[in-house]
Amino acid sequence: MRRRWLFADQLGPHFLDEPGQPVLLVESKAVFRRRVFHRQKAHLVLSAMRHLARDGGDVRLVRAETYAEAVTEPVTVCHPTSRAARDLVKRLPGVEMLPPRGFVTAPQDFVAWAHGRDHLRLEDFYRDARRRHDVLMDGAEPAGGRWNYDADNREPPPARLDVAAPPPIAEDEIDEEVRADLDRWEREDGITFLGNDGPRLFPATRAEALARLRHFVKHRLPIFGPYEDAMLAGNPFMAHSMLSATMNLGLLDPAEVIERSEAAYRKDGVDLRSVEGFIRQILGWRDFIWHLYWYFEPSYRAANELHARRELPAWFANLDAGAVEARCLSDVLAGVRDHGWVHHIPRLMVLGNYALQRGWRPGALADWFHRAFVDGYEWVMTANVVGMSQFADGGRMSTKPYAAGGAYISRMSDYCGGCRYNPKVRLGDDACPYTAGYWSFLARHSTELAGNHRMRRPLQGLGRLADVDAVVEQETARGSRAP
Incomplete structure (x- = not known):
């Protein structure tokens, strides 16, 4: 039986044809040179691979700079989860690609x-x-x-x-080895990570x-x-x-x-x-x-129907929760910084909502989610962020922009009670950045959203605001400053 090459997101028994099938794992340092991943994500992936190498029977773990250096024998591999990995598999001689596994619908x-x-x-x-x-x-x-x-x-x-x-x-000696290796990579190889290290939280x-x-x-x-x-x-x-x-x-x-x-x-x-x-x-x-x-076509990731051009500010990109006074955003950024994970509503309605309101580049935001979350992969974040969160595809897979003001956060959380901003206020020093940002977003994109029936009532509400120009001016002046 040919050895099965398993990528780092294919580590379960359902990626093998039968128990005991020989396995190839490749630990590529180039992956971590190309992108700045969350430290806990890097730890989790390497720990999972090394545990399988120790416990999985006939498993060959090759540590190399690139995948191509390590795949030197005929192998089979299940369809990878990214286009780049699929293209790599197609280029390598002696590699047979099988249909994808790990999903329910074919x-x-x-x-x-x-x-x-x-x-x-x-x-x-x-x-x-x-x-x-x-x-x-x-x-x-x-x-x-x-x-x-x-x-x-x-x-x-x-x-x-x-x-x-x-x-x-319960961490073990493999986790200790991974942590020591990551420390050495930072110290000697110039590889950097995002977020805080910490005890491993995920299997x-x-x-x-x-x-x-x-x-x-x-x-x-x-x-x-x-x-x-x-x-x-x-x-x-x-x-x-x-x-x-x-x-x-x-x-x-x-x-x-x-x-x-x-x-x-x-x-x-x-x-x-x-x-x-x-x-x-x-x-x-x-x-x-x-x-x-x-x-969707490969260029979908670059979709930007709302013409959002701003870059992610450093305080957001680097998870600087301490720079943020808005309690919800500060707490969620801290959750990502300390755990590499928050659940889907903070992702969509706190992080994504804020980015949508400010017009940050959807592709850059998708890349940030990919790198900052322990469950983040290109296939996960492309439509999640570009299509749903940022409505950058103009509605191909979502019926409306997921924009909301402070009233939503107040209703669905306990954040607003201890925050210096007032979710009912859109203008002035006490204005909630989500409330002000929501109305500013609607004002800037009223033309593009006019034909969306789910946005009819919000746009009617916008038309009744006498201070909308002042709100837009306020939010434009805020720019990339931390709220």
């Missing part, structure tokens, strides 16, 4: 579903995937009689969310991944749904699964995550609203984003 099924559609929408794809894979279905009908419980899963946060912490990670082995999955399904999934969109200061994890980095390393097959989650509803009586909401994130959103990366 590429040909997505293409058949997408063909001829003017707009690609998650809800349409998700319903097709539910039927196709018989997930949460009672015959021909959705379990519980509804496809989507999203409207029930938008509760504001409680004063305190009592949820069991996930099983802690690097199959055993750790399964333990996290079992714990989530039993202890966190039952209360996940109602508060999945809520935020609490100092709590970047809430009741979320914290499995995204694990699935994106390939340590868990999303199909097994979905199967165990549905069993929690069928056998254990876990609230369908929570189960459906979680499965929608994996069977729906995760697969949807993966397929859009390949379905």
Whole structure:
């Protein structure tokens, strides 16, 4: 049997044809020279690879400057997750590329579903995937009689969310070795990282991944749904699964995550609203984003329909939470700095929302998310950031810009009570940068958004503001300063 070359995001058993298949792993230092990744992301990836090399049987780990130097024998490899990696595989002699694994819907099924559609929408794809894979279905009908419980899963946060912490990670000698190597790379090789080092928070082995999955399904999934969109200061994890980095390393097959989650509803009586909401994130959103990366043209990443030209300011790019007075933005940046992870609402409605309002370059923002998050990869962040968060594709995969003022953050979090800014104020020293930024964004883009039916009411509200010119002037003067 030919040796299977596994990329660093293909580390689970479902990427092998059978147990015991010989494996090639390549640890390329050039990857870390090209981009400044979060220190904890670099640690997690290297730890996961080295643990597999130690525990995985016939595994050959080659440390080299580039992949091409290390692949010197005929191997097979599953379809990589980036265009650059796919192009590399095609150039290397003796490498046979197999169909992709690690996702639920096959590429040909997505293409058949997408063909001829003017707009690609998650809800349409998700319903097709539910039927196709018989997930949460009672015959021909959705379990519980509804496809989507999203409207029930938008509760504001409680004063305190009592949820069991996930099983802690016990670092070992491999983690010590990785940390020493990263220190040496910084000291001797000029390789730099983003964010703070810290104890490893996410699984690097199959055993750790399964333990996290079992714990989530039993202890966190039952209360996940109602508060999945809520935020609490100092709590970047809430009741979320914290499995995204694990699935994106390939340590868990999303199909097994979905199967165990549905069993929690069928056998254990876990609230369908929570189960459906979680499965929608994996069977729906995760697969949807993966397929859009390949379905859209390569130039999609450069889309910029709103002509956002500003560069990311240094305080944001470097995770300088201490430079920011806006409590929500400071806390979320601190979460990324200290953990390399916050859940999807801080990403979309605090980080992405602020960038959208200020007109930062979508491609640069997508690259930052790729580098700053432990679960960030090019396929993950391209449509997530360019299409959904920044609306830079003009609505090809999202129905409206995800722009919101301070009222949304006030409703869905506890941030505003302790903040020096007032979410109800848009002009002056106490003006919330999100409230002011929201109206300034609408004013600057009212022409482009005029034909979007979901923006009709916000634009009507804009027309009633007597001080909109002053708000735009205020936000223009703010420029790239930290709020």
